[in-house]
Each structure stands twice: as structure tokens, then as C-alpha cells.
Amino acid sequence: MNDSLYKIALTKIPKVGPVTAKNLVSYCGGIQYVFEARKKELLAVPGVGEGIARHILEKNYFKEAEAELTFIENQGIQLLSFLDDAYPNRLKPLDDAPLLLYYKGTADLNHPRIVSIIGTRKPSVLGIATCEQLVEDLADYGVMIVSGLAYGIDVTAHKKSVERAIPTIGVLGHGLKQIYPAQHRSIAQQMIENGGLLTEFTSNTGPEREHFPMRNRIVAGMCDAVIVVETARKGGSMITAMIANEYNKDVFAFPGRINDLSRQGCNHLIKTHKAALIESAKDIGYIMRWEEQQNKGVQRQLFVELNDQEQLIVDLLKDSNEIGIDNLSYETKIPNSRLASILLNLEFQGIVKTMPGKRYLLVR
Numbered sequence: 001m002n003d004s005l006y007k008i009a010l011t012k013i014p015k016v017g018p019v020t021a022k023n024l025v026s027y028c029g030g031i032q033y034v035f036e037a038r039k040k041e042l043l044a045v046p047g048v049g050e051g052i053a054r055h056i057l058e059k060n061y062f063k064e065a066e067a068e069l070t071f072i073e074n075q076g077i078q079l080l081s082f083l084d085d086a087y088p089n090r091l092k093p094l095d096d097a098p099l100l101l102y103y104k105g106t107a108d109l110n111h112p113r114i115v116s117i118i119g120t121r122k123p124s125v126l127g128i129a130t131c132e133q134l135v136e137d138l139a140d141y142g143v144m145i146v147s148g149l150a151y152g153i154d155v156t157a158h159k160k161s162v163e164r165a166i167p168t169i170g171v172l173g174h175g176l177k178q179i180y181p182a183q184h185r186s187i188a189q190q191m192i193e194n195g196g197l198l199t200e201f202t203s204n205t206g207p208e209r210e211h212f213p214m215r216n217r218i219v220a221g222m223c224d225a226v227i228v229v230e231t232a233r234k235g236g237s238m239i240t241a242m243i244a245n246e247y248n249k250d251v252f253a254f255p256g257r258i259n260d261l262s263r264q265g266c267n268h269l270i271k272t273h274k275a276a277l278i279e280s281a282k283d284i285g286y287i288m289r290w291e292e293q294q295n296k297g298v299q300r301q302l303f304v305e306l307n308d309q310e311q312l313i314v315d316l317l318k319d320s321n322e323i324g325i326d327n328l329s330y331e332t333k334i335p336n337s338r339l340a341s342i343l344l345n346l347e348f349q350g351i352v353k354t355m356p357g358k359r360y361l362l363v364r
Contacts, residue, residue, distance in 0.1 A: 004079050006031040008065035008202070011100050013055045020047035021099040022082070024056075031081075035059060064202075071203045077176055078103045088222040090114070094247060096217060098200035102176055105196015107167040109222065111144035113290065116219045116244075118237045119153025119229035124262050127230035128156050130254055134229065135160035137281035141290050144195070146171060146223050148215055149184055150236075153229045158187055161195070168195040171222075173215035175205040213239055220244035225288060228253040228275060231265035238265050241274060251275040252284055309334060309342055314351065317362040325358045 010021055010031055027045040028034045034042075035056060042053040055061075072079055080087045080101040088109045091097040103109065115138060119127060131153050135145060145161045147154040149170035161168035168191055172180070176199060179185045188197060200218065201211065216239050220226055226244040228251070231237035244251050253275035256263020269275035278284060285291045306314060312332050317323060325343070329336050343360055346352035353363050 002069065003032065004069055005062060005065045006035060007079065007081055007100055008068050009059075009061040010034060011200075012061040012064055012202070013052065015052055016055075018096050018099050020045075020052070023047055025099075068202050071177070072102060075176065076104065080109075086110075090223065091218065091221045094217075094221050097221060098218070101198055101200055101218075102202070103196055103198050104176055105169065105192050105198070107144060107169060107195045109169070109196075109198070111167065113141060113143045114146060114223040115143045115284070116146040116223040116226045116240070117153065117157040117229060118147060118219065118226060118231070118240050120231045120235065120237060120262060121150055121152040121154075122262075123152045123156070123230050127153060127262060131156045131229045132160045134227065134281055135166065136164060138284070139164045139166055141281070141285055144169065146219055148173070148212075148219055148236075149179075149188060149197075151181060153237075155184055155187060157229075158191060162187065162190045165194060169222075170195070170197050171215050171218045172197060172199040172201070173211035174207040175199060175201045175203040177203040178206075180207040212236055216240040217243050220249060221247055223249065225250040225252060225284060227251075227278070227284065228266050228269060230254065230256070230262050232261055233264045233268055235265065238269075241265075241269055245274050250288065252278045252287075254278060310346060313339075313342060313346065314362065317352065317360065320361075322355055322359045322361045325360070328360065 010016065010024070023046050024034045025031050028037050028041065039053050039057060042048050042056055078086065080103055082092060082097060082099055086109060087101065117131065117134065119131065135157055138145065144167040145157055146169045147157045149155060149158060149172060158168050158170060170188060170191055174180055176197060179188045191197065198218070200214065216236055220240050220243040226241060226249055228237055228241055241251050251269065251274060253266040253269045255270055255277050256266055258267065270277045276287060309332070313328060316328065316331055325336060325339060329339050332339065334342070343352055347354055350363055352360050354360060
């Protein structure tokens with residue numbers, strides 16, 4: 001029997017969530033062996049009781065699994081198991097990460113830099129403008145952008161990403177046989193060409209209310225950072241931000257006026273230290289240290305072109321964490337007036353960074 005059938009069938013068993021499913025696979029030695037195990041062996045698995053064991057032994061879910069496998073093969077959908085290399089690596093360590101994901105798209109789900117952009121379904125004019133500018137500026141950092149394909153901030157982020165040719169992933173709270181909301185079918189199709197659509201739900205699963213918090217954990221889990229553009233005190237964005245904190249992800253939020261209902265959620269996240277305050281994509285690049293990483297490639301090229309005095313300064317900084325300008329002058333025998341000019345030039349080239357107290361360090 002096709003291994004994919006076992007994978008799909010396991011996710012169709014009632015009351016078998018991601019944690020129990022992974023326990024079953026681990027204790028039984030493989031997905032296929034879950035369905036070949038005896039009742040006694042199944043009951044020894046943490047989280048498995050009489051009801052789940054009975055459902056597994058009845059093997060009633062293979063017909064549904066066969067129909068699902070036919071659908072995904074016909075539609076060019078990838079089936080990703082948490083054991084597969086193509087499965088999002090950032091999700092794998094999380095206990096509640098889905099056992100299976102259904103993916104239709106072209107982007108690498110293990111892109112080097114992934115940012116999730118979230119927010120209200122009813123954004124203000126300022127919120128939309130902030131989101132569009134954020135995506136525009138994030139393009140310089142070579143990111144992939146993830147969101148939930150919902151109204152408002154989500155679809156704004158997706159549309160701007162498509163416009164700027166930034167790969168973008170829409171995480172769905174339903175199966176891939178439909179697009180919800182229906183108005184987003186056109187942008188969803190464009191996303192598949194440079195990005196994709198991702199879900200843990202089988203094709204016939206509808207957009208039920210309880211599915212969206214499940215969707216949100218994937219949005220939070222598969223990225224490096226979550227950015228909250230605009231949100232009220234309650235809602236899906238706040239849930240996603242809280243999940244991201246539980247996952248130890250970096251969370252950022254744009255602040256707003258204290259009487260602005262559409263930004264109260266952002267202000268609360270910042271006030272309670274659940275998100276860092278940001279004003280632009282440049283803040284994200286700095287906090288995530290992406291700018292320093294980008295400078296490394298430039299730095300290596302520039303070292304070849306350093307003159308003798310510049311090279312002497314760089315060599316001294318290599319051996320120390322920080323050095324004050326007076327010590328640098330003493331060690332290099334370069335007068336302070338000349339030294340300040342050299343250091344400023346090195347700073348412009350991204351090689352040296354100025355610290356408080358006229359101290360300097362090497363950008364590593």
C-alpha cells in the first residue's frame with residue numbers, strides 16, 4: 001500500500017491530533033506499523049485510549065485517504081510529512097506541529113528568512129499604507145512573507161508581495177479544494193506562481209471557525225519573526241502573536257495612539273513586552289541582525305582594498321571586543337585627528353561600528 005495512504009489515514013482518525021499522531025509513529029516504529037499494531041501495543045502509546053485504539057483497528061479511513069490522494073495527485077499538490085526534508089524546518093521542533101501539510105506552490109518552505117505579517121481584517125487607511133510600505137522595504141532583505149490570506153492586512157501583504165516579486169505563502173484554515181474568502185482566488189493563483197498555499201486540512205475540509213486558530217499556529221511557527229501591523233485588543237492576530245511568544249519567535253508591532261481602537265492590540269503587546277516596538281522594516285533588519293549579515297559579504301570584499309593604516313586598525317579590533325579611540329591611537333601611533341577620519345570612513349563601509357564613549361568594534 002502507498003505510504004501516503006497511511007499518512008493521510010492517520011490524520012483522519014478522530015481525536016488523534018499532532019502530538020498523539022507523532023507518539024503513535026514513534027512507538028510503533030513507522031506510520032504503516034501504526035495500522036498493523038495490536039490493541040495492547042496501541043494502548044501503551046501515550047494519549048491513546050480505548051476509543052482511539054478501536055478506530056485504528058477498524059481501519060475505516062483508507063477509502064477517504066484514497067480519495068484524498070487521487071485529488072492531490074491530480075491537482076499537483078505536495079504531501080509533506082514532518083519527516084520529509086521539504087517540510088518546514090522551523091515547525092519541526094514544535095510539539096503541536098502538523099503531522100502532514102498539503103502544499104501547492106513553488107517557494108522553498110525553508111527559505112533563509114521568513115517573516116509573518118498579520119493584522120486586522122478591517123484595517124484603517126494608515127494600516128494598509130503601513131503594511132504596503134513594510135513589504136516594500138522588506139524586499140531589500142530577501143525575505144519570504146507568510147500570512148493567512150484573510151481580508152485586510154493579510155491580503156494586503158500578499159498582494160504587495162506579488163507586486164514586488166517577493167515569494168509569499170498563504171496558510172489556509174481549510175482544504176485546497178476551495179479558496180476562502182472567494183474574492184481572493186485571483187491573488188491566490190498568483191501566489192502559487194511565486195510562493196504558494198499551505199494547509200494541514202484535507203481537500204474537503206471547509207473554513208470552520210475552529211480551524212483558524214490552528215492555522216494561526218502555523219503562521220507563527222514557520223517564520224523567524226511575526227510582525228503585527230494593526231490589530232484591536234482581541235482577535236486572531238493577538239492569538240497568533242501569543243502563540244509566537246510561546247514558540248520563542250521574535251514578535252514586532254507598530255504602535256498607535258492610545259485612543260485608536262485599531263492599534264490597541266499592538267500597544268498592549270508592546271506594553272506587556274510581548275512585542276518589540278518598530279517604526280519600519282529597518283528596525284527589523286537591525287534587531288534580527290540581517291544588516292550585519294549582509295555587511296559580511298561586503299566586508300570580505302573591502303578588506304582586500306584596505307590601506308596599511310586601515311588594515312592595522314581592523315587587525316587590532318579583531319583581537320578585542322571594543323577599543324576606545326585613545327587606545328587605538330596609542331597602539332597604532334596614528335594621531336587622533338587622523339584616526340577619527342579613518343574610523344569614519346571604515347564605518348561608512350560597514351566595517352566598523354561606533355559605540356557610546358567613542359569606542360569602536362568590528363562588524364562581524
